[in-house]
Amino acid sequence: MIAVVLAAGRGTRLGAIGRDTPKPLVPVAGVPVIDRLLDALGADGFADVVVVTGHRADEVERYLASRPLRFVRQDEPRGTADAVLAAREAVGNSPFLVTWVDVLVEPGTYRRVAAAATKADAAVAVNRLDDLSAGGAVTIDDGMMTGITEKPGPVAGWNLTGVLALDTAVWPYVEAVGRSVRGEYELPDAINAWIGGGARISAVAVEGAVFEIGTPEGLIAASAAYSGETRRR
Numbered sequence: 001m002i003a004v005v006l007a008a009g010r011g012t013r014l015g016a017i018g019r020d021t022p023k024p025l026v027p028v029a030g031v032p033v034i035d036r037l038l039d040a041l042g043a044d045g046f047a048d049v050v051v052v053t054g055h056r057a058d059e060v061e062r063y064l065a066s067r068p069l070r071f072v073r074q075d076e077p078r079g080t081a082d083a084v085l086a087a088r089e090a091v092g093n094s095p096f097l098v099t100w101v102d103v104l105v106e107p108g109t110y111r112r113v114a115a116a117a118t119k120a121d122a123a124v125a126v127n128r129l130d131d132l133s134a135g136g137a138v139t140i141d142d143g144m145m146t147g148i149t150e151k152p153g154p155v156a157g158w159n160l161t162g163v164l165a166l167d168t169a170v171w172p173y174v175e176a177v178g179r180s181v182r183g184e185y186e187l188p189d190a191i192n193a194w195i196g197g198g199a200r201i202s203a204v205a206v207e208g209a210v211f212e213i214g215t216p217e218g219l220i221a222a223s224a225a226y227s228g229e230t231r232r233r
Contacts, residue, residue: 008054017216052087053073123201
């Protein structure tokens, strides 16, 4: 299965760190987050990886030039659905995995999500949060996702981690999605429409920690967890 890494964002919530460093290159315990993510994908058997770049794309692509990757560009920051659509030609007519560059999950997660997708139309990784104010609340019925609500407020529940395995049947919904209230074309909106069209999407609970390095607090937590580990290239 092809893996698509969404790495076009600006990292504005990281403040000075995001201004000084492209988000994919933000260090987590001394190692750029994209290196940690790509190493984990490789360990899970993903050899064909497409990286969607955007903000400071030349810098990111130059840094990754030694890796066997394919690059596509999202010219403007129009949202996650638009970023996925930028990779459509590179993906071709094959199921594919999508992951946000600023989310780090336990080893084996990508493999488990991909395996679950073979028994449904798609699969998503979810984790429990006590406060979904900054997340995407996933509703689940008998192991299947029934919908996503972005930033529902300070409630507990299942969160969309940003790791999804999708079938090619999703493309019409990605293409048709309208702008969200934030003015972006967002992948969760396309997924909701796909569910409305009859898609069966398995929800896979992440085993272990999930680190979102898009905020200073998340970056600190991830760096603390990964400190002392050796880099695997």
